[in-house]
Amino acid sequence: MKVAVASGKGGTGKTIVSTSLFLSVNDAAYIDMDVEEPNGAIFISPEIEREERFSLPVPSFNENICTFCNACAEACVYSAISVIPQAKKVLFFEELCHSCGVCKYVCPEPGAIVEVPKEIGTIRVGNNGNFVEGTLDIGIPSAVPLISGIKRYIPDNDVVILDSPPGTSCPVVETLKDSDYVILVTEPTPFGINDLSLALDIVRELEKPHGIIVNKHNEKVSLAREFARSKDVEILLEIPFSRKVAEGYSKGIPLVDIEPEYRSNFKDLIERIRVTIS
Amino acid sequence: MKRAKELVIISGKGGTGKTTLSGSLVRLLGKNEKVICDSDVDAADMFLLFEPETEREEDFRGKSIAVINYDKCVDCGICQKVCRFDAVALEDGKYQINPYSCDGCTYCMLACPAKAISMEQQVVGKWFISNTDSGSMVHARLKPGAENSGNLVTMVKHQSHLLAEENGISLILIDGPPGIGCPVTSAISGANLAVIVTEPTFSGIHDLERVLGVTGHFQVSSAIVINKYDMNEKNSRDIERFAKEKDIPLLGKIPLSTCVMDAITRNKTPVDSCPDIKSIMEDILGKIKKLMDIQ
Amino acid sequence: MKVFVAAAGKDLDSMVADRFARCPVIMGIESETGEILEAIDNPYKDGTGGVGVKVANHIIQNGYKAAIGPQTGPNATSALEEGGIELFTFQGTIRDALEAFNKRK
Numbered sequence: 001m002k003v004a005v006a007s008g009k010g011g012t013g014k015t016i017v018s019t020s021l022f023l024s025v026n027d028a029a030y031i032d033m034d035v036e037e038p039n040g041a042i043f044i045s046p047e048i049e050r051e052e053r054f055s056l057p058v059p060s061f062n063e064n065i066c067t068f069c070n071a072c073a074e075a076c077v078y079s080a081i082s083v084i085p086q087a088k089k090v091l092f093f094e095e096l097c098h099s100c101g102v103c104k105y106v107c108p109e110p111g112a113i114v115e116v117p118k119e120i121g122t123i124r125v126g127n128n129g130n131f132v133e134g135t136l137d138i139g140i141p142s143a144v145p146l147i148s149g150i151k152r153y154i155p156d157n158d159v160v161i162l163d164s165p166p167g168t169s170c171p172v173v174e175t176l177k178d179s180d181y182v183i184l185v186t187e188p189t190p191f192g193i194n195d196l197s198l199a200l201d202i203v204r205e206l207e208k209p210h211g212i213i214v215n216k217h218n219e220k221v222s223l224a225r226e227f228a229r230s231k232d233v234e235i236l237l238e239i240p241f242s243r244k245v246a247e248g249y250s251k252g253i254p255l256v257d258i259e260p261e262y263r264s265n266f267k268d269l270i271e272r273i274r275v276t277i278s
Numbered sequence: 279m280k281r282a283k284e285l286v287i288i289s290g291k292g293g294t295g296k297t298t299l300s301g302s303l304v305r306l307l308g309k310n311e312k313v314i315c316d317s318d319v320d321a322a323d324m325f326l327l328f329e330p331e332t333e334r335e336e337d338f339r340g341k342s343i344a345v346i347n348y349d350k351c352v353d354c355g356i357c358q359k360v361c362r363f364d365a366v367a368l369e370d371g372k373y374q375i376n377p378y379s380c381d382g383c384t385y386c387m388l389a390c391p392a393k394a395i396s397m398e399q400q401v402v403g404k405w406f407i408s409n410t411d412s413g414s415m416v417h418a419r420l421k422p423g424a425e426n427s428g429n430l431v432t433m434v435k436h437q438s439h440l441l442a443e444e445n446g447i448s449l450i451l452i453d454g455p456p457g458i459g460c461p462v463t464s465a466i467s468g469a470n471l472a473v474i475v476t477e478p479t480f481s482g483i484h485d486l487e488r489v490l491g492v493t494g495h496f497q498v499s500s501a502i503v504i505n506k507y508d509m510n511e512k513n514s515r516d517i518e519r520f521a522k523e524k525d526i527p528l529l530g531k532i533p534l535s536t537c538v539m540d541a542i543t544r545n546k547t548p549v550d551s552c553p554d555i556k557s558i559m560e561d562i563l564g565k566i567k568k569l570m571d572i573q
Numbered sequence: 574m575k576v577f578v579a580a581a582g583k584d585l586d587s588m589v590a591d592r593f594a595r596c597p598v599i600m601g602i603e604s605e606t607g608e609i610l611e612a613i614d615n616p617y618k619d620g621t622g623g624v625g626v627k628v629a630n631h632i633i634q635n636g637y638k639a640a641i642g643p644q645t646g647p648n649a650t651s652a653l654e655e656g657g658i659e660l661f662t663f664q665g666t667i668r669d670a671l672e673a674f675n676k677r678k
């Protein structure tokens with residue numbers, strides 16, 4: 001069972017929840033798909049066993065074979081190529097390239113374009129394969145290929161926790177696409193609820209079963225409960241605001257080590273989710 | 279008239295008080311002193327603070343995606359074979375293109391032997407020009423799951439410049455998106471100053487380094503504000519030392535304050551109701567103006 | 574000489590645009606005579622990404638020898654430089670730009 005933990009935005013306790021789930025449940029795996037800011041490892045302190053660079057194919061041009069016909073530049077919808085017949089040169093703007101392969105396909109001269117790997121990030125595997133994380137290199141335009149690359153490393157544990165990137169853009173869709181259930185983490189502030197409602201839109205659009213965990217819950221503020229009622233979503237758990245937890249977080253100590261009684265809450269929650277999706 | 283200067287507020291992550299700072303700066307700057315630009319198009323929330331009245335609303339067209347004409351399709355599966363974005367799947371006996379996965383590269387269209395595929399441009403969001411009691415604001419909303427947020431950011435920035443030009447305004451205050459991805463690079467490229475809001479968490483310095491990598495890459499000068507500095511004073515000192523080493527100006531430190539949390543819960547900026555915070559923000563604004571050479 | 578202009582409008586009294594790749598009008602001029610060779614709405618203007626390269630490719634592929642406009646972006650600049658396209662930055666009307674261009678050393 002793959003349970004994705006997502007939030008409208010970063011900083012709402014997504015990592016607190018996903019690492020706590022992993023640390024509370026038997027036979028669980030933790031996959032950090034938040035490749036722009038992976039930080040589950042800080043709480044889990046995994047023993048890394050394998051580290052691999054991940055790459056995508058990009059074109060390389062052989063100017064001795066190329067006839068400077070411009071077909072590749074014309075076909076590249078991302079404008080990653082400039083063909084300069086005057087200088088007998090092809091300029092390639094790697095940061096614009098999406099590795100789609102079209103240039104090679106349209107090139108009439110065999111050998112003028114060959115594809116070479118370009119590294120875009122690192123995938124690390126640890127704890128006997130139960131911990132996987134990806135880190136995107138700086139300046140790489142899209143996280144999606146790396147996220148889809150990580151999927152190949154997902155083990156077949158009973159429970160797999162997918163720590164999703166924040167937001168509602170493509171990388172999030174790429175993560176949620178293959179999940180069986182989505183936990184949305186929010187804070188009971190107007191910003192939090194606004195972000196939650198955007199995240200909810202996408203989860204509904206993808207038709208995934210889902211529920212909400214409220215972090216920094218405050219008995220005096222009923223925003224999250226009202227929202228959940230109006231949208232007919234279940235609140236799975238409320239984690240009250242606590243300075244102790246916030247300070248622990250700032251030092252990289254997981255919630256379930258600071259407040260061990262949460263372990264049973266998270267265990268229950270997984271069992272409830274199991275019932276919901278079966 | 280000279281192109282307006284751009285001040286962009288970013289953070290390596292969401293939830294570090296970025297909007298608290300930008301919201302406060304919006305309040306402190308005069309109504310005609312700046313154009314407000316919310317470039318957090320994936321999850322815009324500045325509008326919550328300023329109750330904008332929408333004046334203009336436009337569709338934003340993003341990438342084109344592939345569409346199969348089944349009258350022509352001969353079910354050969356070549357489209358699926360060539361697609362590198364896993365966007366084509368055989369479902370219910372038909373090759374189907376998943377609009378979320380399609381990157382619009384045109385490979386399938388070029389390769390389809392039956393010429394059954396065409397590219398159709400998608401409306402992926404909307405952008406708005408609105409009036410608020412703190413000035414004009416350009417903001418946008420991307421459809422959930424839509425890509426090209428970087429281009430939408432470029433669009434709201436462009437519209438902000440047009441608006442600034444029209445009204446003789448010389449500053450654009452940009453609330454940037456979180457993270458370090460493509461929308462952020464669009465938000466900071468061409469900016470005169472990027473203020474990075476950071477928090478003294480375990481990953482504070484690490485996140486900060488990543489953001490600085492991006493601003494450095496685009497040669498945008500940076501400055502730092504530490505939010506909730508007293509949440510972990512040791513980490514805050516580390517950040518300060520780090521900033522000094524890297525020669526990056528520290529503009530101010532904002533304490534963890536229940537007043538700020540209350541203000542946000544009521545859709546107010548902290549300068550409206552927290553006098554201590556207000557004076558810190560004023561000080562920060564003063565330093566920003568000096569760095570940007572504006573009056 | 575065949576000169577490209579990033580233009581704000583379609584005649585010589587229009588201004589040179591203030592943005593290169595996203596200029597409203599793409600114009601081609603014969604610099605000696607002032608004859609307008611092309612003046613079309615910039616099809617790349619609202620494009621998504623890589624617009625600078627698209628316009629640079631247009632300039633290179635259509636045999637222009639120089640380009641008048643504001644500053645170009647980094648990718649477009651390197652493409653134009655490789656293509657031996659002379660870059661002439663100018664603010665003002667296209668007519669004035671041409672005059673200044675013809676007097677340049």
Ligand code: SF4
Binds near residue numbers: 076080097
């Ligand atoms: S692989 Fe695709 S994006 Fe990259 S240069 Fe070739 S056509 Fe352009």
Ligand code: SF4
Binds near residue numbers: 108
């Ligand atoms: S399509 Fe091939 S031959 Fe033509 S310009 Fe590109 S690389 Fe050269």
Ligand code: SF4
Binds near residue numbers: 350352357394
């Ligand atoms: S390549 Fe064309 S004909 Fe073949 S399955 Fe795809 S759409 Fe149909």
Ligand code: SF4
Binds near residue numbers: 343362379387
């Ligand atoms: S346009 Fe490109 S990404 Fe989209 S389905 Fe076709 S091959 Fe795949």
